[in-house]
Amino acid sequence: MKNIFKKEIARVFSDKKMIFSLFILPAILMFGIYGLMGMLMDNMVSDVEEHISTVYVQNAPEGFEELAAQTGYDKLANINYLAADTSAEKVQELKDSVLNGGVDLLVIFDKEFLAKAQAYANAGDPIPSVKVSFNSTLNYSSAARGTFNGMMLGGMETTLLQNRFGNLDLLTVFNTEEELIVNEDKANGEFLSMMLPYLIVMLIFAGAMGLVVDAIAGEKERGTMATMLLSPVKRSSIAFGKLFGLSVLSVLSSLVYAVSMIFAMPMMMDGMEELGGSVSLSPLQIGELLGIIVSLVLFNVSALCLVSVFAKNAKEANAYVMPLYMAVIILGMLTMFNTGGAAPAMPMYAIPIYGSSLAIQALVTNELTLVQFGLSAGVNVACMLVMVFAISKVFNNEKIMLNA
DSSP states (O other), X not given: OHHHHHHHHHHHHTOHHHHIIIIIHHHHHHHHHHHHHHHHHHHHHHHHHHOOEEEEEESOOTTHHHHHHHHTHHHHEEEEEEOTTOOHHHHHHHHHHHHHTSOSEEEEEOTTHHHHHHHOOSTTSOOOOEEXXXXXXXXXXXXXXXXXXXXXXXXXHHHHHHHHHSOGGGGOOOOOOOOOOOOHHHHHHHHHHHHHHHHHHHHHHHHHHHHHHXXXXXXXXXXXXXXXXXXXXXXXXXXXXXXXXXXXXXXXXXXXXHHHHHHHHHHHHHHHXXXXXXXXXXXXXXXXXXXXXXXXXXXXXXXXXXXXXXXXXXXXXXXXXXXXHHHHHHHHHGGGGOXXXXXXXXXXXXXXXXXXXXXXXXXXXXXXXXXXXXXXHHHHHHHHHHHHHHHHHHHTOHHHHTTO
């Protein structure tokens, strides 16, 4: 078993390509993914804030331009005024342009807007309207609509009510006092908790997949596995030696992922500050994260070995592994839809892969308990032991191991 373990370690550390893919590429991926995400989020927020909106206004009421200058709205938008007799075709063209992103906002006031608003006295009198056309799927258009409503329509409404009632306090029936009760750690980590479990689960499995398939099915294909099996060595020793070696290599690779993620996370947090997100991990949380990752690696290596051992070659093993890979991706993605409402039931943490994803999600939002951590990691280790026992049994099957 010791010799098999040394062989697996030497096989990787003597191959520059394997060293790069297991220990260098993960760090590059973590810093690249997190850095890119932080940069994109920061650019997205800055781009929307700095964008000068293109706004078209028809039937602008008297005092509209003065209000735009007073509030500073004319500095945030390029306002184009349409004549009252603008054709319906031209208006439709502008709406199409809003749809396509050429125009951010189209605002149409009723004719004689101010006169109707000021003449209102009794129920049933005509109430003027403002039609605001925007595209909710475009950030520029949505931001332009919010800015216009807040800076222009809100100011116009206040002025008209002031003229109508004189004392606006007459409109106040009661005061509302709101008390915000929120777990700040959970609120800060909410955004990150949607994607982090999925990324960790997927990348760890992908990192172990190529290593394990080559060590099991690849050696069967090259004939080296048959040579080992025919030597005067216990089959269980060969199985345990390979599993131990592959587990150590995968754990080392996953630690590269984890350490890189911890150091790369601030790069993404810089871009999330504008979105109200920030998170920091305590030494205990870092330890729990490493524990979850190590248990997850042990589960992945055992599952991949169990699947690969039934394949005759690496190509066939990859075909067998692919459904397992898809299941891992789906289980990791499920946590994206578990960010609100009640906490998951405790038995959910006992589901392999999914339980680890839930534990990582709870850890980021500072809600992970020791029981949840122990259950998610313990189940992974328990499943690993069962699969290791099964693998040792399969290694004693001549028909499977020698591709008979």
